Amino acid sequence: MKTVAAMRNAAMGVLILVGAGVSAGLPHGAPASAQVAAGQDVTAVSETFIAARQALLAKDGRSVLELLSRDSIARVERTRKAALSGDIMGLPPSEKFGAMGLQRFLKPADLKRMTPAQIVEFGLQNNWLGPNVITQAGMEKVSVRGDRASGTLVVNQRPVMVPADFVREGGDWRVDLTRAMDLTDAIVRGTAMATKRSEDAVVREILDRAIQNQAPR
Template sequence: MKTVAAVRNALLGVAILAGAGISAGYPEGSPAQAQVAPAHQDAAAVGETFVAARQALLAKDGSGVLELLSRESLARVERTRKAALDGEMAALGPSEKFGALGLQHYLKPAELRRMTPAQIVEFGLRKNWLGPNVITQAGMERVSVRGDRASGTLVVNQRPVMVPADFVRENGEWRVDLTRAMDLTDAIVRGTAMATKRSEDAVVREMLDRAVRNQAPAR
């Protein structure tokens, strides 16, 4: 379970914080064909998006966080809040199920229905769902740009972590793309379930139980 434990805090951000309830709709239009720019300019722009996301998290700015997510990320995680409300989780992947169960643990159905997506994100930040030091110690190195997609090495406390830092250019702007991190999580859970001869649901619930026990109290 060491591999699963290594991504637990990141999962809280990916599957709960970012997927806290994307019911605000998607940006208009389709991904624009951006003008070709020198690689170093694109890498710098990706870095600016990362810094903006980090600053939004530090400021506990829910709207700012959501505005920096890609459409694909929003489409992937929109199911999370709905599943947390209606309890229909059979069709969810492990990362989405983790997020839905996490929301059910932290918020009552009436609260989920009443709160906007931005308010849920801000609630999660106040509760230290990412851990008390993850955001302040996070950084990114070695940005690689390939057309309208980019990735970097995510580091926490100057140490690389296995969760990918991915970005996609939409309408000429770089956005944080969570889909590969969620796919990685799904693969880890499924592999762990197979290796330990348990169900995926059992692995997900164990991860959530450990995450809940390890959360620092809100300040």
Template sequence: MRVAFLAFFVILIAASTGFAAPPRETPEERDVAATFDAARTALAERRGSAVIPLLTRNSVKTLESVRDAARQPGDAPLQRLEPAERFAAMGLRRHLGPSELRRMSVGDIANHALKAGWLGPNVVARSALGPVRVRGDRASGLLMVDNRPALVPADFVREGGVWRIDITSVFTFGSQMLKGFAAMSGKDESAYIAELLDKLPAKAGAVKAR
């Protein structure tokens, strides 16, 4: 499992190759797809900070909570997070030093994640947005990875008349997965997350996740 601050949402908005997008039948579907395409372009150009304004308010709030918990010393800030958020915060501590975390905004971290290759060289090119269903101010698109349906959909919310990407369900799904794996391993969640992180190389000088 690759640690990255954006790993929980970049697959929702990744660029596609070899996948023909289905026709968008309604203006709303086209608007949702346009938001996806804007994020896709930003990611392909490694402009992670340009994706942040395309996220819902709750999504940005979640990412800021992860960043803020990673900035604070000790375990207490981490324990207040759900497992997927804790995984991201502990990963940030591992790959970024304290001074970097203090000065970097969420957008800065997004830029760093892309430039550092936290997502791997092919992740952006392997995903695509399939059919979109709009229901009121919410929409969901079938996320395709390697031309196969992913475990989670790409969710969108209309805020102020503009469609934005909602990553909260990705964190919820990730937390459920981590809770289940931790229970099966007989470890508490933080210990299980630390074990996952220990399998990855840490940046020299970064705080080791506990």
């Protein structure tokens, strides 16, 4: 089903953070100093983008987490706590997806023992993003607006629906997953309404298909 595939890609795409080949157009007629500053910001976003991609390729969970925004880290930690407690009531669909996925793939004792970085590494080692997704990911058309930046995420040279967003925190650019997770929430809720099912049922179907498509260890 195309809709389910799109939902799965959006949900899994929340973790597709990075790529290479950043390009941006500067406004014509802007003062030279403004163009230089904008160019420096685009370069800095590019460096964060590439660093995150390298961290994913290296399956380095700690480095991946260090490149996420504060809001993104808060949502990741909330997801982990929900998986530990088993209480997913009130969570948005994207966080339910994460919590239910952790419960399926990890035993309670392992989930309690592992740090967030180790959980990220476990997911990367088990190809939760799908074979070759990271190596085929890239980003184009970066735009910077104050302390926020965004670009078009592409996989295998094709644009995908998952936003590539960044936020400047403490002078450094971080990957911001907020809009990508909000998009996943909207897709799951819309599908649940259209198919007259619960959000949990839709999330379970996405997880089932993700497990079916998981590459062997």
